[in-house]
Amino acid sequence: MTATLRPSGAALLLVLWAITVISFAVLWMANVVNLELETTVSDSAGLRARQIAVSGVALGLHPQVKRDDTELLNRDFGSGERMQVRIRGEGARFNINRLLKDQDRITMLNLFTLWGLTADEGNALIDKLTDWVDEDEFRTGFGGAERAEYEAAGITDAPANRLFRSVPEMGRVLDMEKLASLKPDWAESFTIFGDGLIDVNEAEADVLQAVTGATPEMVQGILQQRRGSDGLEPSDDDLRFDDVGQVAGWLAGSTLPPEQIMGRLTTESSVKRIDSRGLVGERSRQISVVAESGEGGEAATYLLWEEK
Ligand SMILES: [Ca+2]
Numbered sequence: 001m002t003a004t005l006r007p008s009g010a011a012l013l014l015v016l017w018a019i020t021v022i023s024f025a026v027l028w029m030a031n032v033v034n035l036e037l038e039t040t041v042s043d044s045a046g047l048r049a050r051q052i053a054v055s056g057v058a059l060g061l062h063p064q065v066k067r068d069d070t071e072l073l074n075r076d077f078g079s080g081e082r083m084q085v086r087i088r089g090e091g092a093r094f095n096i097n098r099l100l101k102d103q104d105r106i107t108m109l110n111l112f113t114l115w116g117l118t119a120d121e122g123n124a125l126i127d128k129l130t131d132w133v134d135e136d137e138f139r140t141g142f143g144g145a146e147r148a149e150y151e152a153a154g155i156t157d158a159p160a161n162r163l164f165r166s167v168p169e170m171g172r173v174l175d176m177e178k179l180a181s182l183k184p185d186w187a188e189s190f191t192i193f194g195d196g197l198i199d200v201n202e203a204e205a206d207v208l209q210a211v212t213g214a215t216p217e218m219v220q221g222i223l224q225q226r227r228g229s230d231g232l233e234p235s236d237d238d239l240r241f242d243d244v245g246q247v248a249g250w251l252a253g254s255t256l257p258p259e260q261i262m263g264r265l266t267t268e269s270s271v272k273r274i275d276s277r278g279l280v281g282e283r284s285r286q287i288s289v290v291a292e293s294g295e296g297g298e299a300a301t302y303l304l305w306e307e308k
């Protein structure tokens with residue numbers, strides 16, 4: 001018999017702890033949402049799946065649990081009950097409000113053309129996104145759309161003339177349909193939360209390419225380094241950059257000035273997204289939570305709680 005716990009034993013204790021003593025804030029949020037869901041979730045397997053998903057949220061928000069604790073975050077409880085949790089930094093996504101406020105047309109155009117729009121179509125879409133949030137009624141550029149253009153399309157309550165309040169709201173902008181046909185999961189690359197810096201430890205290839213102006217080959221170098229020798233992410237051998245300067249070598253050939261690129265990057269997102277799925281047999285419930293981690297042991301602030 002040994003007196004010390006093996007790491008896996010300690011990890012198991014932590015998971016049991018998290019599942020037994022779920023943070024009050026998570027339970028409170030879960031209950032608030034539950035009131036609205038009561039009519040839709042009436043089967044016991046679905047309820048149990050949701051319970052597991054709620055536990056996964058608590059686990060994912062625990063400050064000691066890291067995104068590459070994959071064994072801890074993906075568990076099989078037997079009898080067809082499973083939990084799958086993914087922790088991501090929100091800096092994997094572009095903050096659309098920040099891009100528009102900064103009028104960062106280069107980054108937006110990089111992204112839209114990468115997804116298959118022509119430069120003209122991309123510019124017209126940027127004009128329309130700009131008009132959606134700007135307070136005036138004057139069309140931006142050649143492609144903008146204010147009230148008259150929406151009315152002509154039979155839409156009477158647009159544009160909003162204020163910042164986006166959600167990512168799905170972007171889908172209401174004229175021309176977004178075209179983008180969505182080329183890139184159905186476009187919403188996965190956007191957020192309305194966080195400081196707008198792109199997290200080099202979290203972002204996918206297209207986001208990194210758009211923000212740095214680097215070639216696909218340069219960005220692949222960064223991703224390979226990040227994934228470690230098993231080529232997978234997240235996993236145990238992932239490398240995390242702790243200084244944006246560490247990626248500078250790969251970006252040397254970019255068309256953008258290095259200081260400008262580095263100023264758009266971070267190695268740590270202050271805002272985290274937890275995708276937690278509970279599975280019971282055929283039933284599955286997913287909860288996505290976006291939270292700003294509290295400082296010095298303070299509770300996390302919830303920015304978004306979404307259930308599917
Ligand atoms: Ca406007």
Ligand SMILES: [Ca+2]
Pocket residue numbers: 130131134135136137138139140144146
């Ligand atoms: Ca305008």
